[in-house]
Amino acid sequence: MNKKTIMIADDDPGIVDVLTLMLEDAGYEVETTDDGQTVKDIKEHLPDLILLDIWMAGFDGRDICKYLKSQKLTKHIPLIIISANKDTEGIAKEAGADDFIAKPFEMLNLLAKVEKYVETGN
């Protein structure tokens, strides 16, 4: 059975690292980037889910989200916004993301959400 791939886009190494550990422990393949442009440019090897930070150096997560959701190639990819903002929910809704996770988060909560979208997303 093929492993599902999760793309993590966050510019904080501590967050990227811990998310990677959690997701790999849970049996996912993980790709990471700290660059908003990389996320925008994905064309091949599309991930099964994207975890997107709202603020990355030079990029507005909402714009990236809106862009991906407007492209034929990528709009089906489940996208979860992660932010330390308490109004992550509102931001996610406005940007057209599938879901949101507020920092700091519970691992079980994160894994439950990821699982939900990875299973139903494809």
Place this chain on the structure above:
Amino acid sequence: MKGQHSKKVITSAIGNLGKAINVQADMGSTPLVSQKTIITQSDESSHTSRQEKVIKLKEAVTLTQEYTNEIISELNVINEEVTITRDYADAIIRTVRGPLLVLNKDLRIMSANEAFYSAFKVAPNSTENRLLYDLGNRQWNIPELRVLLEEILPEKNTIEDFVVEHDFKDIGQKTMLLNARTLRQGPDKASLILLAIEDITEKKRSSMYTRSLIEASLDPLVTINPDGKITDVNEATVKVTGVPKEKLIGTDFSNYFTEPEKASESYQQVFKKGFVTDYPLTIRHAGGKRLTDVLYNASVYKDDKDNVLGIFAAARDITQRKQLEQQKDEFIAIASHELKTPVTSVKGYTQVLQNRFQKEGNTKAVELLTRMDGQLNKLTSLINDLLDVTKIEGGKLQFQEGYFDFKALVIDIVEEMQQTTTKHTLIKKLAPAKTVYGDRDRIGQVITNFISNAIKYSPHSKKIVITTSEDKESVTLCVEDFGVGIPKDKLDKVFDRFFRVSGLKQDTFAGLGLGLYIAGEIVKRHTGRIWVESDGSEKSPPIGRAALSSGRQGSTFCFSLPIKKGKRKNQTNTLVEEEIKHE
């Protein structure tokens, strides 16, 4: 009138006297009347006998005597009347508290009152019958006064409220308010001048003093009449509005604010209540877009009969304070946001480890990591409290509102909170399920806060009771603990920012004192009600020892929420906080 009557009597008496003198002239004695009459009459005299002449002369003398007596007595009456009139006038002059002079037409002083003598330090004997200008070594030889008395008064007969300033050698600089009136009396219309001299030196000095106080203020000051029109302003007001003083006076106070209605509401409130304090308004500068945030403090001013004359209003420029507050809020927002990132990582590592030890069956390590995770949750909630407070202060607290099951929320939170304590048993007494409109997470935050406070402040008791009730319009939740309680005099302060129960062992209870303040704001924004009941003693909170003794202790925190979506002070859900950027 008696005076007029006397005049007639005198006139007729003079006529009769004339006739009597004519008779006397017939006798050929000293010609008193015209020569011609005497000559014509002297022709007749030769025909009249000497005796007849004597009789006639006697009669004439008697008559003259009578007429003279009559005249004398009438003159006495007049004299008496004049004396009475003069006494009357003198009494008036003396009674008047302000300095008063009566001058004759030559500007000699006929009478002066005590007030004049004392105000201008002159003696009565060196005053009466003196020329006004000669008073006090010619100190009263004031050019302006001469013009008034010699040119203006004779023409107009009155002088009203004329201000004259003069530096007197003896008594120094004086400001005088002059009022004068010419009185014409008697058949020759000899005029008298009534001159009132009010010493307004002090008045002027104190009004200049007041003025300089007003002008010295950097706060814009303004007076407003009951119609809302500006009656006076200081320089600071001119600066902040960019409108010259003369153009401000007489115009509507509310013209100069971004919200004119709110501005007119402010002075209406002052007329109603007598004052307002810290009424926030924004002044608009005429020259452009410059706005000044101010807090108005205003009160009515009255005359001595308690009639309201207007409003005195002082504005405090709080632009800088607002900027500083904003900077502080931004700083706290950034700081707490930045703190969240490493906390998220640490919490994540903890849970990864927990998960791995769990798989290995190392329960001891799992137990320790669970505690660590609990501490991280506390840290997170402290950070969130800080963020929430800055949002409340900045009016940016956002709600995601919707319908939710109130009972289910309470059950979730009670279960969650039960995990955090081994000492206490959380007892639920819940009403049936009810759907409520609001922000589920924020309401959950209030319940969490109540329960965590109950745990924190009842270290020696075993139970905490969570009760819900409902009626047609609202749901109510109460959390009752049996701990230290809150002193009665502090009960109304518990929802204040930074309030903490303090007492002998205050250090035992850590915290920022923000939780209940935030809870209060959340409930208020849901148009609900929040309150507390406590049996804490008035003197000192029965911390520790007292809580162990039997008897009802502790406090009960409650809130109620309207069930339906009502009129809310709904703040826009614009995404303000994202402006905070990662570096």
